[in-house]
Amino acid sequence: MVTNRxxxxxxxxxxxxxxxxxxxxxxxxxxxxxxxxxxxxxxxGKKFGLSQKLIFEINLALDELFTNIISxxxxxxxxxxxxxxxxxxxxxxxxxxxxxGTPFNPIEVEAPDxxxxxxxxxxxxxxxxxxxxxxxxICYERCGDKNVLNLKKKIAKDES
Numbered sequence: 001m002v003t004n005r006x007x008x009x010x011x012x013x014x015x016x017x018x019x020x021x022x023x024x025x026x027x028x029x030x031x032x033x034x035x036x037x038x039x040x041x042x043x044x045g046k047k048f049g050l051s052q053k054l055i056f057e058i059n060l061a062l063d064e065l066f067t068n069i070i071s072x073x074x075x076x077x078x079x080x081x082x083x084x085x086x087x088x089x090x091x092x093x094x095x096x097x098x099x100x101g102t103p104f105n106p107i108e109v110e111a112p113d114x115x116x117x118x119x120x121x122x123x124x125x126x127x128x129x130x131x132x133x134x135x136x137x138i139c140y141e142r143c144g145d146k147n148v149l150n151l152k153k154k155i156a157k158d159e160s
Contacts, residue, residue: 022087023047029080029099031070037062040084048088050155058086058093058153061134064127065097065106065149073101073147092136095151104147105140106131 023044027033038059045055066082074080085096106128132138137152 022085024083024085026081026083027066029070029074029082031067034063034066037066037084044086050093054093054153054155057134058095061131061151062095062097064131068127069099069101073099073104075102091155093153093155095153097149098146100145101147103142106149107138107140
């Protein structure tokens with residue numbers, strides 16, 4: 001098992017406890033599922049009273065991850081399932097993405113050189129960079145034949 005983590009354990013103020021219900025869904029390994037991903041995130045956000053800004057940031061991070069999984073994670077043309085679990089906690093949203101693709105730890109990807117011009121910029125890594133910037137904590141594990149990526153996004157007091 002490989003485990004890596006970025007981000008610390010932040011000190012948060014305690015707010016009233018949100019429901020500790022998990023919201024899970026599975027997507028097929030097809031880019032056509034991006035609309036379904038967005039719809040599920042909107043449903044989750046409304047159900048738990050999250051701000052549009054927070055939903056947008058989570059959607060952007062998951063969109064990038066999902067696109068990378070589909071584009072680079074599978075060496076065959078078979079249909080695979082990508083499981084997404086969202087769990088609201090007191091002051092954060094916890095996300096878990098599981099897939100049976102090629103082992104890949106996004107934490108180990110170096111940040112792209114964003115100071116270069118568009119013409120000089122190397123292709124690749126920008127989506128992972130965006131995801132790292134949007135999330136407060138990221139933890140990767142390879143469990144058996146699955147990539148398991150756990151993300152946490154802090155809920156700002158004015159966003160709940």
